[in-house]
Amino acid sequence: MAPSRSVSELASIVERNTRILEDGVKGSPAAQFSVAFGAPPQIELSPELGETRDELLETIEELRVRIQGPMGYLMSFILPTSAVVAVFKALYTFDIASHVPLAPNAEISYADLAKSCGIPEDDVRRIVQAAITFHVFEEATPDISVRHNAMSSVFTVPEMKDILGLFVEEQLSGVIKLVESIQRFPGSGEPGHSASVLAFREEKAVKELGINREEIADPSKNFFNYIAEDEKRVARFRSAMGVSTKAPAFTSAYFVNTLPWANEDQCPETVVDIGGAGGEVVQRSSLVLRAYPNVKKGVVLDLPEVVADAQVPDDLSNRLEYKSYNFLTEKVTYRADAYVFRHIFHDWSDQYATKILKNLVPALKKGSKIWLAEVVLPNLSEKNRLKDRMQRSADIFMKSGFNGKERSKRNWETLLAASDERFRIVNITKPHGAHDSIIEIVFDA
Ligand SMILES: C[S@@+](CC[C@H](N)C(=O)[O-])C[C@H]1O[C@@H](n2cnc3c(N)ncnc32)[C@H](O)[C@@H]1O
Structure with a gap:
C-alpha cells in the first residue's frame, strides 16, 4: 500500500514536534537535549510532552526507513546488530567504562586504557570507537584518547552494569538458541525447553568438558578452512558476499x-x-x-x-x-x-x-x-x-x-x-x- 504521507510531510511533523518539545522543556535541566558529560541521564516530560516525543520518534523512524529504502534500512541495522552484541559484551566483561576517569573533560589514552583493562590497545580502541558510533563515550583526541559522555557514565553505576551484564550474558546467549529450541521442542511450553535454558546447559557442558580451554592445535586455520568442511555454509557465504x-x-x-x-x-x-x-x-x-x-x-x-x-x-x-x-x-x-x-x-x-x-x-x-x-x-x-x-x-x-x-x-x-x-x-x-x-x-x- 502506498504511504499516506509524503516524506516532506513527515519532515514537517518532525520539525513541529521538535519545536513543541524544545519550548516545553525550556528552563529545565533537560533543555539542551544533550548527551555530553554531566547531562541528566533521563529527560523527564509531562504526559502531553511524552506523547509529542513518541510521535516525533516514530516519525523520525518512518522518515528514516523510507529515505533509506528497503535494502538500505535493513543493512543499516543487520550489520550493527552483531557489532552491538560484541561491543557491549566487551564493555561489560572488561568493565571499560570504570577505567575511564569520571570527571568533566578528564581523558585517558587508548594505550593507558588498554593497560588498565588488560587487553591489547588495538582491540580497546576498536571496541570503544564502535561504541562511540552508538553515542557511548566520545573521543578527546581523534584516535588517541577518549572520555566519558552522559551515555558511557551510565555504565559506571553498579545497577546499570548489572542490567548490561544481564543483557549480554543471559539474554543474548538465549536469543541465539531460540531456533534450536523451536526445532527440538516444537510447541513446548516447558520452561526447561526454553532457549535460555538450552544456552545455560550448553555453557555448563562446555565448561565441564574443558573444550573452552583446549589448545587450538593449528591457530592459522581460519574461518574459511573450518567452513570448507560444510558445503552448505560455503555456498551461503559465497552467495551472501555476491549479493552484498x-x-x-x-x-x-x-x-x-x-x-x-x-x-x-x-x-x-x-x-x-x-x-x-x-x-x-x-x-x-x-x-x-x-x-x-x-x-x-x-x-x-x-x-x-x-x-x-x-x-x-x-x-x-x-x-x-x-x-x-x-x-x-x-x-x-x-x-x-x-x-x-x-x-x-x-x-x-x-x-x-x-x-x-x-x-x-x-x-x-x-x-x-x-x-x-x-x-x-x-x-x-x-x-x-x-x-x-x-x-x-x-x-x-x-x-x-x-x-x-x-x-x-x-x-x-x-x-x-x-x-x-x-x-x-x-x-x-x-x-x-x-x-x-x-x-x-x-x-x-
Ligand atoms: C572477499 S574475496 C575478494 C574477491 C575479489 N578480489 C573481488 O573483489 O571480487 C577474497 C578472495 O580472496 C581469496 N583468498 C582467500 N585466501 C586466499 C589465499 N590464501 N590465497 C589466495 N587467495 C585467497 C578468496 O578465494 C576470495 O576470492
Whole structure:
C-alpha cells in the first residue's frame, strides 16, 4: 500500500514536534537535549510532552526507513546488530567504562586504557570507537584518547552494569538458541525447553568438558578452512558476499574508473589481480581488459579451488589467464606493472596482511604499482554517526569473524612500513558514493 504521507510531510511533523518539545522543556535541566558529560541521564516530560516525543520518534523512524529504502534500512541495522552484541559484551566483561576517569573533560589514552583493562590497545580502541558510533563515550583526541559522555557514565553505576551484564550474558546467549529450541521442542511450553535454558546447559557442558580451554592445535586455520568442511555454509557465504558486493556502493566500476587506465603514460601493460576470484575487476562487466586495449595482459590469481572452474571468454583468450596461487604461503612469480588487491586485506590481521605483502615483494621492481580497493576508516565524526556506525560495525564484524580489520590511513601506513620500507602510498581517493577507497601505492618510489 502506498504511504499516506509524503516524506516532506513527515519532515514537517518532525520539525513541529521538535519545536513543541524544545519550548516545553525550556528552563529545565533537560533543555539542551544533550548527551555530553554531566547531562541528566533521563529527560523527564509531562504526559502531553511524552506523547509529542513518541510521535516525533516514530516519525523520525518512518522518515528514516523510507529515505533509506528497503535494502538500505535493513543493512543499516543487520550489520550493527552483531557489532552491538560484541561491543557491549566487551564493555561489560572488561568493565571499560570504570577505567575511564569520571570527571568533566578528564581523558585517558587508548594505550593507558588498554593497560588498565588488560587487553591489547588495538582491540580497546576498536571496541570503544564502535561504541562511540552508538553515542557511548566520545573521543578527546581523534584516535588517541577518549572520555566519558552522559551515555558511557551510565555504565559506571553498579545497577546499570548489572542490567548490561544481564543483557549480554543471559539474554543474548538465549536469543541465539531460540531456533534450536523451536526445532527440538516444537510447541513446548516447558520452561526447561526454553532457549535460555538450552544456552545455560550448553555453557555448563562446555565448561565441564574443558573444550573452552583446549589448545587450538593449528591457530592459522581460519574461518574459511573450518567452513570448507560444510558445503552448505560455503555456498551461503559465497552467495551472501555476491549479493552484498553487488550493492551500488561496492561496484568495481568505482575502482576501475578511479585508476589511470585511460592515460597512455600511466596505464599498466600487465596487471595481476591477487585474490581476484572470478575476475570481477579484469574480466567482467566490460571492465579493464575490454575497455582498455593498452592493457596487454591480465592474470587472476586465487586459490586452486576458486580458479579451477574459471572460464576465459574467446575474445580474451590471448590476454587473460587464471592461475592457482596461495598468497599466504607462496611468493608471487608473475611480473607485472600493476598488482590489484580488491577486498583482500580486511579479511586478515596485520600479522597475515604483512605476509601477503612480503610475498609480493620479490615480483616488484622500482615503480611497480600496487592498487588496493579497501576501506580507509576516517576519524569519527559528530555529523556522520550512521555512516561511522556502519564502518565501525563492519570492523567489529571483521574482527569477530576473521580476526581481520578495517584500517585507518595510519593503520595502512604502519602495515606497509612493517612489510617493506619501499612501499609508498601516493594517493588515496574515495569516489563519491563508494564504500571503498582506492589506495595507490608505488614500490620504491
Ligand atoms: C572477499 S574475496 C575478494 C574477491 C575479489 N578480489 C573481488 O573483489 O571480487 C577474497 C578472495 O580472496 C581469496 N583468498 C582467500 N585466501 C586466499 C589465499 N590464501 N590465497 C589466495 N587467495 C585467497 C578468496 O578465494 C576470495 O576470492
